[in-house]
Amino acid sequence: MRLLPALLFFLIFIQTANAQVLVVELKDTISSASDEIVAEALNAARSEDAQALVIILDTPGGGLDVTKSIIEHIDGSPVPVIGYVYPKGATAWSAGTLILLGTDIAAMTPNTIIGSAQPVEVTSEGLKPVTEEKIVNAVVALAQDKAKQHGRNVTAAKDFITENLNLNAEQAKEANVIEVVSPSVEDLLTKVDGMTVKGKVLRTSGAGITYYSPSVRLSILELLSNPILASLLLLVGIYSLVFGLTSPGYGAEIFGVISISLGLIGLGFSINIAAIFLIALGMALLLFELHISTFGLIGVAGIVCIVLGSILLVPIGYPGLYSPQFQTTMLLSLLAPAIVFGGFLAFAIYKMMEVRRRKPAIGGIVGDTAETIDELIPGTTGYVRYQGEYWIAKSEEKIEPKTKVVITGKDGPVLIVRKSGGLSDRRQVKI
Numbered sequence: 001m002r003l004l005p006a007l008l009f010f011l012i013f014i015q016t017a018n019a020q021v022l023v024v025e026l027k028d029t030i031s032s033a034s035d036e037i038v039a040e041a042l043n044a045a046r047s048e049d050a051q052a053l054v055i056i057l058d059t060p061g062g063g064l065d066v067t068k069s070i071i072e073h074i075d076g077s078p079v080p081v082i083g084y085v086y087p088k089g090a091t092a093w094s095a096g097t098l099i100l101l102g103t104d105i106a107a108m109t110p111n112t113i114i115g116s117a118q119p120v121e122v123t124s125e126g127l128k129p130v131t132e133e134k135i136v137n138a139v140v141a142l143a144q145d146k147a148k149q150h151g152r153n154v155t156a157a158k159d160f161i162t163e164n165l166n167l168n169a170e171q172a173k174e175a176n177v178i179e180v181v182s183p184s185v186e187d188l189l190t191k192v193d194g195m196t197v198k199g200k201v202l203r204t205s206g207a208g209i210t211y212y213s214p215s216v217r218l219s220i221l222e223l224l225s226n227p228i229l230a231s232l233l234l235l236v237g238i239y240s241l242v243f244g245l246t247s248p249g250y251g252a253e254i255f256g257v258i259s260i261s262l263g264l265i266g267l268g269f270s271i272n273i274a275a276i277f278l279i280a281l282g283m284a285l286l287l288f289e290l291h292i293s294t295f296g297l298i299g300v301a302g303i304v305c306i307v308l309g310s311i312l313l314v315p316i317g318y319p320g321l322y323s324p325q326f327q328t329t330m331l332l333s334l335l336a337p338a339i340v341f342g343g344f345l346a347f348a349i350y351k352m353m354e355v356r357r358r359k360p361a362i363g364g365i366v367g368d369t370a371e372t373i374d375e376l377i378p379g380t381t382g383y384v385r386y387q388g389e390y391w392i393a394k395s396e397e398k399i400e401p402k403t404k405v406v407i408t409g410k411d412g413p414v415l416i417v418r419k420s421g422g423l424s425d426r427r428q429v430k431i
Helices: 003-018 032-047 064-076 095-102 133-149 154-162 169-174 185-192 216-224 227-246 252-266 271-291 297-313 324-357
Strands: 020-027 052-058 081-085 091-093 105-108 113-115 120-123 126-129 166-168 208-211 369-372 382-386 389-395 404-411 414-419
Touching (some): 020 032, 032 052, 032 216, 052 091, 052 095, 052 185, 064 095, 064 133, 091 095, 095 113, 095 133, 105 169, 185 208, 216 227, 216 252, 227 252, 252 271, 271 297, 369 389, 382 414, 389 404
Parallel strands (some): 020 208, 052 081, 081 105, 389 414
Antiparallel strands (some): 113 166, 120 126, 369 382, 404 414
């Protein structure tokens, strides 16, 4: 019987030693990329059987629909979620406050602030507070429901929206808006150790901490979701498109279409639809490049569109639907053809530019010998092989295939030839 307490202590020690906590950061504006980052991190935490997921918040706010989606991900996750306003000086205003209220355990670092959650709308004059009761009441109901769900101050949750209430860490703890005030992630995990969340007793003291890094796709999406960059891309794209349509031949219209597409993605346009549009646009540009004589600008733009569209198309933001191995395979299957074709096109463009830089050498061609591939009949054209290349040629006499001929002139891209008469051919030819 004396061995039983020792055995239980040993099992708890082993469980704590193997425990892992995943940490993901939500900084800057809450956007569609933030939604997918949280979903992806929760999926990873569940796959790794993590003790908890810590969401570090330092944000001025963001979209209401995205915020609701993030809260739904938190509610539906079997992994306990800890909201943590960090580091010192950080803020979780507006959408950040709502997300904090929706987490299973809410925590703040000293000298951080939450609040100012009144909805606003973007107008030509800047940000304008929303006063329409239908919208305000809906947000109030959401905040109060989350506060009540987790046993927090329902009145403060309402005041965050209707009165733009702001609280620092100590005030929020005293008002029962948060559960923990902690200066660091390690200290936070020690303080929440032993709490029961979602029917699970947390064993986080001394647990290993892993900081979650978003995938390449979500990193690109997060960059594009920056409101300033997205608006700039949209504005530059519109002006480039106008310039390209009024002054064709410089490729500005192609850049404009790409810039507008990326700007729309950053502003929340459907990612899958935009990705498919980019891939289709890239294929069209590549086909167009193969049928016209350009310096490769359109072809390069096509490759860029296909690569970006392929990255944004891979569905890795939906937890439980795709394994990491499948996602990697899918990403490679989309990118590999684009990279291979891009390399081939780059080589073709290089050879084309090499030929264009070469000085005209009509005198060097005239007098050289070639070999007919097709039968040449006066009044028609056929192919001849000259220095390993196929050329269109014509002759004033009938010449059989596989016959040595002499180039006597050039009519545009068409060689003028006659049957080879021997070593004196070059001397007899005059330019």
